[in-house]
Each structure stands twice: as C-alpha cells, then as structure tokens.
Amino acid sequence: MDLHMLRQFLVVARLEHLSRAAEELRVAQPSLSRTIARLEGELGAPLFDRAGRLRLNDTGKLFRGHVERALGELDAGRRAVAEAAGEGFGTVRLASETFLTFTAPLAAYKRAHPDVEVELHQMPAADMSRALLAQDVDLCAASQPIHADGLESVRLLDEEVWLATPLDHPLAGRASVTVDELAGQPFIAAHKGHWQRRLLDRLFAARDLTPKIVCEGDEVGSIAELIIAGFGVGLVPGLARRSASMAPVAWIAVDSPDCRRTLSLYWGAGSRLSAAARLMRTTIAGWDWIAGEPREG
Known part of the structure; x- marks a missing residue:
C-alpha cells in the first residue's frame, strides 16, 4: 500500500459514498473502487459493509484511526523539517465552531507575526478530536467539551x-x-x-x-x-x-x-506543535476576553 492509496481510503471513509469520493478526488469511480478493493486485499479484511449504502465497518474504523495518525505524523514531520531548515516561521491551523469570538485575538496575532501562515477551519465540535489526533489541525476552540483521550486543553x-x-x-x-x-x-x-x-x-x-x-x-x-x-x-x-x-x-x-x-482551547497531547502554533496558543490563552486585549503579565 502507498500514501496515495491511504489518502483515498480516508476520503471514502469520511464520505461513505464512492461516487462523491471519486468526485472530490477527481478520479474515476471504477478506479477508486479497485483501489479500495486492492487495499482490502492487502489487509486481508473488508473495511466497508456494502449491503445497501456503503458503510465503514468496525475494522475500517480501527484502520482509519491508524492511517490518520500515521499521515498526521508525516505531515507534522514535513512541517518540522521546513521550520528547522528556515523555510519560514511556520504554519498554524486553528479550527473553531465560529470565528466571531476570535476576531480580536487573531488580528492581534497576525499583526505581531505577519510572516506566519494562518489556516482557519470552521468545524463542528464532534469532528475536532479526530482532526487533532490526525494532526489535520493544530488547535481547536470549542464551546462544548471534547471527550477524547490524548488531548490537552486550557479553559479560556x-x-x-x-x-x-x-x-x-x-x-x-x-x-x-x-x-x-x-x-x-x-x-x-x-x-x-x-x-x-x-x-x-x-x-x-x-x-x-x-x-x-x-x-x-x-x-x-x-x-x-x-x-x-x-x-x-x-x-x-x-x-x-x-x-x-x-x-x-x-x-x-x-x-x-x-x-x-465554557470556551476551551484543545491540542494533541503528543503532538509537536510548530513555533507558530505555540505562539497562537499563548496568544489565545492569554487573551482578556472582557477587556478585549492581551492580559497583562
């Protein structure tokens, strides 16, 4: 199996629909079907239930978790190498249910660190733990608890x-x-x-x-x-x-x-945050939400 095959599997697992997955991936549906069948053949077990609508089965859910973590580590490694090689100050990816709350601290962060590339992802809280553990995002802000092992948080x-x-x-x-x-x-x-x-x-x-x-x-x-x-x-x-x-x-x-x-900021306990992400965590965690400015000290 290769990375291309694994990334295609994750899209099919997320959508649980071959034709929509093929459209998103811009590949032919028969080709995508063969890719999934070949992956299942290599693993020696089906990953989807095909009775009626396509559904990720328990084996597929187990495998998805490992694939998300593995690809997340690879992406984190690429970012770490780029940062160490001096190819920029880094990238930070923040997910939130809404960004209305964060307009002021994000603006302050961008003014202080104009060279940082900031990616913002609007996301329901139910999807945040998976995104953090897969290292698709660095930080998540949620107004409801995220129940998952392997996460750390600070109350904002x-x-x-x-x-x-x-x-x-x-x-x-x-x-x-x-x-x-x-x-x-x-x-x-x-x-x-x-x-x-x-x-x-x-x-x-x-x-x-x-x-x-x-x-x-x-x-x-x-x-x-x-x-x-x-x-x-x-x-x-x-x-x-x-x-x-x-x-x-x-x-x-x-x-x-x-x-x-209760508004909280979450991140992966075992993830290596980039310098840009650590700075954003400090900025958001140190924000005075009543005064609308950074806390003193």
Missing part, C-alpha cells in the same frame, strides 16, 4: 448565556425568566450539534419540554439580526452582549445555573 472563558428578545417583546422588561416560561416561545437557533443548540435542547429536556424552533441555521452571527427583526428569541453568550456591533435587543437572565458556556 466561562460565562453566562442570556435570553435575547426584541425590545418590544412581552418579556423584554424582565430581569430573569424560567425555562418553563419559555415553553412555546419561538426560538431562533443554531443547527443541531452547535453548542447553542445543544444548550437550548438540554435546558428544555431537563424540564421535559421541547423548544419551539422557528428558524434553524448555520449562520450563528445572524441570530441577533433575526431576533431584532421580531422573528423570535434566542440564547446569546455574554461575550456578544459586550460587543459594540451587537444589535439592540433586550437581555434577560435565564433562571438556571446550567445556562452557561
């Missing part, structure tokens, strides 16, 4: 999450509101898997309730705009409340100790 921010409503909403004059009182309210929500949506679902499930969602989407930054337009209410983190660009909405505390978010 723990803050209250508020209910935001239009200024003329019946709840707008309230200092706080219970989850029970929010039953039946139209919510503007992020898609399933995003931390805001998971928090909303968790708060309601604890009361044996289901939120009424009238808008669900990927554009988290548009939630406030839809709220001010009168389409519904939504959960918005306290950091956004302090933003000068935040639309004028009413802010109401949710009477639940669980209505909070």
